[in-house]
Every structure is written in C-alpha cells, then in structure tokens.
Amino acid sequence: MADTEQQFDIVFRGDIVLGHKLDEVKARLAQLFKIDANRVETLFNGRPVPLKRNLDAATAKKYQAVLTKAGAEVSLVPAGAQAAPRAAPQRGFTLAPVGASLLRLTERTQVTPVEVNTSGLSLSPQDGRLVEHAEIATDEPLPVAVPEFDVAPVGSDVLSAGERVTPAATPVEIADWDLSEVGEDLLKPEEHNAPLPLMVADLEVDLAPVGSELGQIRDTREPLKPDTSALSLAD
Numbered sequence: 001m002a003d004t005e006q007q008f009d010i011v012f013r014g015d016i017v018l019g020h021k022l023d024e025v026k027a028r029l030a031q032l033f034k035i036d037a038n039r040v041e042t043l044f045n046g047r048p049v050p051l052k053r054n055l056d057a058a059t060a061k062k063y064q065a066v067l068t069k070a071g072a073e074v075s076l077v078p079a080g081a082q083a084a085p086r087a088a089p090q091r092g093f094t095l096a097p098v099g100a101s102l103l104r105l106t107e108r109t110q111v112t113p114v115e116v117n118t119s120g121l122s123l124s125p126q127d128g129r130l131v132e133h134a135e136i137a138t139d140e141p142l143p144v145a146v147p148e149f150d151v152a153p154v155g156s157d158v159l160s161a162g163e164r165v166t167p168a169a170t171p172v173e174i175a176d177w178d179l180s181e182v183g184e185d186l187l188k189p190e191e192h193n194a195p196l197p198l199m200v201a202d203l204e205v206d207l208a209p210v211g212s213e214l215g216q217i218r219d220t221r222e223p224l225k226p227d228t229s230a231l232s233l234a235d
Contacts, residue, residue, distance in 0.1 A: 014097030020071030
C-alpha cells in the first residue's frame with residue numbers, strides 16, 4: 001500500500017502544549033468535540049485515547065494542527081495500532097500529564113461559598129482614625145501620692161543643720177618658704193651642675209693657597225664643541 005493511502009489515528013495522551021493552561025485546553029476540547037466536562041476529564045487519565053480514527057495523511061495533519069493550536073499535544077499513529085491497548089498494570093505507578101489534577105471528581109472537596117454581609121462596613125478617610133471615639137477605651141488615672149513640697153527662696157540653704165556633713169580637716173605642713181626677688185637665681189651655687197669641658201684634639205692643619213688643588217677628582221670629559229657656522233644673528 002502506498003504512503004498516500006495509509007490511514008492514521010490521532011492519539012491523545014493527556015499532554016498539553018507548553019505555554020497553554022490546562023483549564024483552557026479542556027474548555028477548547030469540549031467545544032471542538034461538543035462534549036461535556038465529565039467526558040473531557042476522561043481524556044486526561046494518562047492513557048492514550050484515539051480522538052479520530054482511519055484518516056488519510058492530509059486530513060490527519062489538519063486535525064493535528066487544529067488540536068495543537070487548541071493546546072492538546074497529539075500524535076499520528078498508523079490506523080489500528082491502538083486497537084488493542086495493553087491492559088493496565090495491576091501494580092506500580094504511572095505519571096499524570098503535566099498540569100493534570102491528581103484527584104478524581106468524586107475525591108475532590110466541594111467548597112461551599114460563604115456569603116459575608118459587608119453592608120455594615122465602610123472606608124475611613126486616608127488620614128482619619130480607624131477606631132471611633134466611642135470604641136477607644138478610657139483608662140482611669142491612677143492616684144499618685146505627692147508629698148507637700150515648698151519652694152525655697154532663691155539663694156537659701158536647702159539643708160537643715162542636722163543634714164550637713166562637716167568635712168574632716170586635713171593637717172597640712174607648710175615649710176619655711178620665702179619669696180625671692182624678681183630675676184634672682186633660684187638655685188644656690190652648689191646646686192648648679194658644672195658643664196663638662198669638651199675635649200678637642202689639636203689638629204695640625206694649614207690653609208692651602210687660593211686656587212690650589214685639594215686632591216679632587218678631575219673631570220676628564222672633553223668639552224662639547226658645537227658647530228655654529230650655520231647660525232646667524234637676526235637684525
């Protein structure tokens with residue numbers, strides 16, 4: 001049989017195209033195949049499900065393009081390859097499609113909406129109080145025992161005679177001191193430190209005549225003799 005006459009089945013395994021949302025893909029499949037939500041859930045059971053059978057290659061590719069655009073990842077297999085599906089294993093685990101719900105419809109918890117009465121709520125101004133004045137708890141002032149104080153006049157002694165502490169007198173020995181005259185030496189002659197004489201060796205030296213050589217190193221470099229024949233003075 002030629003390739004153009006070969007028949008194909010469109011098989012869906014519950015995978016969705018990357019970038020699509022699962023709920024939106026389910027809604028599109030329900031609209032395309034005109035089925036309810038319960039039958040759409042059976043397509044996402046993790047097993048290969050043939051959506052269309054015995055299609056030629058051109059028609060099968062058109063269906064594949066439409067389903068891919070809807071977000072369903074389908075594959076084309078030769079017709080009859082899915083006629084005898086393998087029995088489900090008795091033990092072990094299988095992987096659910098990406099984004100699929102792991103709970104059956106009977107296992108899902110039905111959430112009952114709760115109606116909240118918001119008629120008594122209102123918005124306060126941006127700079128206003130969030131609590132009304134009637135809602136603010138008023139604390140009673142605690143009694144504080146305040147002694148009877150008097151203010152003493154300025155400069156008066158605030159201590160009574162019995163509260164004063166007399167400091168103990170410390171004996172101080174005062175030597176027999178006298179004041180010297182202005183400019184007088186404060187040290188006695190025997191208290192002065194005599195400076196030590198400096199020992200200077202006698203050197204036998206003479207002064208050399210003016211212009212004589214003192215043993216310095218001579219400069220043996222030849223003086224520069226630049227050629228100034230091409231130079232002239234401007235007027």
